[in-house]
Amino acid sequence: MRLVVQAAPFDLGAEANDFAAGLRGAGAVVTFTGLVRDNGGALSAMEIEHYPGMTERAIGKIMDQARDRWALTDALVIHRFGRLLAREPIMMVATAAAHRADAFAAAEFLMDYLKSRAPFWKKEIGADGPSWVAARDEDEEALKRW
Amino acid sequence: MIDVLYFAWVRERIGLPRERIETSAPTVRDLIAELTAREERYELAFADLESLRVALDQELSSFDAPLAGVREVAFFPPMTGG
Numbered sequence: 001m002r003l004v005v006q007a008a009p010f011d012l013g014a015e016a017n018d019f020a021a022g023l024r025g026a027g028a029v030v031t032f033t034g035l036v037r038d039n040g041g042a043l044s045a046m047e048i049e050h051y052p053g054m055t056e057r058a059i060g061k062i063m064d065q066a067r068d069r070w071a072l073t074d075a076l077v078i079h080r081f082g083r084l085l086a087r088e089p090i091m092m093v094a095t096a097a098a099h100r101a102d103a104f105a106a107a108e109f110l111m112d113y114l115k116s117r118a119p120f121w122k123k124e125i126g127a128d129g130p131s132w133v134a135a136r137d138e139d140e141e142a143l144k145r146w
Numbered sequence: 147m148i149d150v151l152y153f154a155w156v157r158e159r160i161g162l163p164r165e166r167i168e169t170s171a172p173t174v175r176d177l178i179a180e181l182t183a184r185e186e187r188y189e190l191a192f193a194d195l196e197s198l199r200v201a202l203d204q205e206l207s208s209f210d211a212p213l214a215g216v217r218e219v220a221f222f223p224p225m226t227g228g
Contacts, residue, residue, distance in 0.1 A: 034228055049153055049154055049157075051151070051153055051204070051220060051222070053204055054204035054205075054220070057205075058204075058206075079227065090228075091227075111228055114227045114228040115226070115227055115228040116224065116226075117206070117225065117227075118227035119201070119220075119225050119227070120225060120226060120227035120228075121154035121223065121225065121226055122226045123154070132154055132155050132223065133226045134223075135223070135224030135225065135226050140224075
């Protein structure tokens, strides 16, 4: 299991390949990548603030829970902070398991928890100036299914 | 002494990312009452507790949680990761 919290961009393909290459005993890999939406050209950048220390703790805990619940061979979470341009990758999750059901479920679980339990705050920089992204009720609601 | 941290619009309203506070507030709610009594910018930041979250020593907590033994309190809006 690997967790990376960084300002620098990452190469989605290279990360996915490295993740898959290091696996032993896996038959399925699921990856999810979140991108900065450009909102039809209205959004130029996003600033992501986080809580150093708590971020690693909170995500580490979520990853431990995923490993306890599903038969995972491995898991990877990369999440960026700082200033990101439209269409850049914000974060990625990769899960590996012997069979796809565990890999899919764990990836969804990780994403649902990262949304509302990892201490990141997004600010969109658009034509009308900056505005903080509000948390959505659906994201909080999504945790109930787990 | 307790370290108090602010993130996102809470930080912007208060105008600083962290400060060290001498307090004997027994709970988070009491600490908020102390802060809001100080200056208007705190009142603005803490006007609606429904839209705020609190972490004690980097663990999500509640406004009624006791502060005894806590070293770091953080206030922030609901998280928007992912």
